Amino acid sequence: MANDSSTMSLGVTEFLQLLRDGAPRTRAQLAKSTGLARSTIASRVDDLMHRGLIVPVADAASTGGRPSSQFALNPAARVVLAVDIGASHVTVALTDLAATVLAERTDRLDIALGPEAVLTHVVERAHALLADTARSAGEIGAIGIGVPGPVEVSTGMPVHPPIMPGWDRFDIPAWIAEHLDAPVLVDNDVNIMAIGERSVAFPDVQHLVFVKVATGIGAGVISGDRLVRGAQGVAGDIGHIRVSRGDDVPCTCGNRGCLEALASGPAIARVLREIGVDAADGNDVVELVKHGNIDAIQAVRQAGRDIGEVLTACVSLMNPSVIVIGGSMARVGEHLIAGVREAVYTRSLPLSTEHLAIVPSAATGDAAVIGAAMLAIDHTLSPEGLARLLARP
């Protein structure tokens, strides 16, 4: 049975993957690219068109009167739900299969309210967005959710998340399944930001590291076109790598000298308070820097150097071509990146930095939502996702 559906969807998946680039193709091109028989192609095209998954596209040089012979994926065929759950906010968006946002809503909500309260809010917002856009829940191809902690991707469960009280091993997909009938993909927020950033700003880059600098520090690593998740799904957790100057600074993890204890928003604010500058948190640091406070600028630049020291190891290990600095602290502008560049270019071997770009996030606030949408779209157009769609009337 499982074999049957995967065999059946093999050609269909290839169609839709081919068509996903937006370029229309003829039946003959589909036959050639998939290696399937012409008769199979013809019946699948009819079937997919009947289901609205592909649409006819006017021929470039139509002679008029003849029916169109080219087809493309219909981005409006399904929607996906993209959810970005932060420490103190929830963004829910509805996008089409090209990741174009159809409707979006952000609310302030404390993640410590626990999974049921937060996910109830997500489901309510989802229904409201569906209503606003006149779409139905049955049209949701998949749901992508980012959360601010480590996730066991195979089950969609947060695992020992430090800032998500009540969420440890909570079965997010099972809970959602009781309210919305669509596959649920859950991943770490920094991972989905990396996916979103790449999709928006670097579609052709194969080796990218996205660093989120905010209340915590984490990285999403894309290598050879794929997200590096690691054996337990905690790859990219760079906040607790030791920094050379930080030996005496205690970290929430129980060790000392961790990057997060020296270079996160709260850590920079602490450094400033120690020299008499009034800074309660990372937001205050950003404001101080924007107003030209020299102490704040120096502290941010040093934080950049600390982040750069850790990224030097990352550069040696992964040899990325782009490092993106994002997260709320990236709003301080060039001062943070200048420190990162200083450390990375001083300490790395020339070959690995010759073509390395270290840049601020282009997607900024949208990276997470677009990344969550991409997760959901990839699943919708995967063999498994398509088998589900095709099993429906």
Added chain:
Amino acid sequence: MANDSSTMSLGVTEFLQLLRDGAPRTRAQLAKSTGLARSTIASRVDDLMHRGLIVPVADAASTGGRPSSQFALNPAARVVLAVDIGASHVTVALTDLAATVLAERTDRLDIALGPEAVLTHVVERAHALLADTARSAGEIGAIGIGVPGPVEVSTGMPVHPPIMPGWDRFDIPAWIAEHLDAPVLVDNDVNIMAIGERSVAFPDVQHLVFVKVATGIGAGVISGDRLVRGAQGVAGDIGHIRVSRGDDVPCTCGNRGCLEALASGPAIARVLREIGVDAADGNDVVELVKHGNIDAIQAVRQAGRDIGEVLTACVSLMNPSVIVIGGSMARVGEHLIAGVREAVYTRSLPLSTEHLAIVPSAATGDAAVIGAAMLAIDHTLSPEGLARLLARP
């Protein structure tokens, strides 16, 4: 033309990839798994059997008299050439398509003799091994070569290799092509050791880091089943990451405090000489440790801690499930690994080390040759490699 051959080989590749696991399959199973028409399957099976790439396998419950209906990849159908070029040795091996070594020869040869001298030796040895095994050069599916330096994998050229004088940007594939008619794949020696180690000892592990500790220190990183090469192919070059205790130690790269300047074989020997112990190089260190010299044991353990400090960053970034310690210095045994474990388990977050194994190399001397063979076999059975085979009479 390119499109035609890739389309034609699509089904063939799928056949052979399916059959590569050694399990025999029927025509019906092949049709089901590939989605190709029965008639296509039948003609391809005949064609591949005619070419000797697949062989009939006796049915488990044969009733006698009926022709066999099952087929498997014929590992003897082609050979590959596996070459491990080290700083002072060259190993050339001939293996079948299951990476079983048919003949092998290692000679001492200084890489500083330059590419033409070393590769001339490789070609001569290749012809000798072919003669010894009564195979012909035309049966070589591909040639895999590992070299001790960074390689631009797309062109097979070493790039700024520090210990390979005369090899910078030397076109190894083009030179070989004038003497042997087979595709040439060149990669860094540590990368091929990682591939070989995984193939021998950890076939089911998806996230593995192989660390070579010898005259230099480098890592081969496998993530999600694939080698991480990075944008310039220099991923895994961990020897020049800064170690916290090493600020005053100069490194050959021009920086100070690099891992390689503290924990390589020559570095440990230098430390021992500074305290009056007679050790010219890493081999002497290994002998001293084997004879129970306390100073040598302590120096090796500290080198292990330094390596562990760098691997802590690697664990946070990649979340591997296995770290393998290999290379000539691994012959010191448990003392080196004990230092690595001490540092990694002290400094890493529990979630990333809960299921992490840090182990000595199981493949040891064979890792490089088997890795080079795997590179060549993968290419031989790739669409491109198969198109080449099928284009021949």
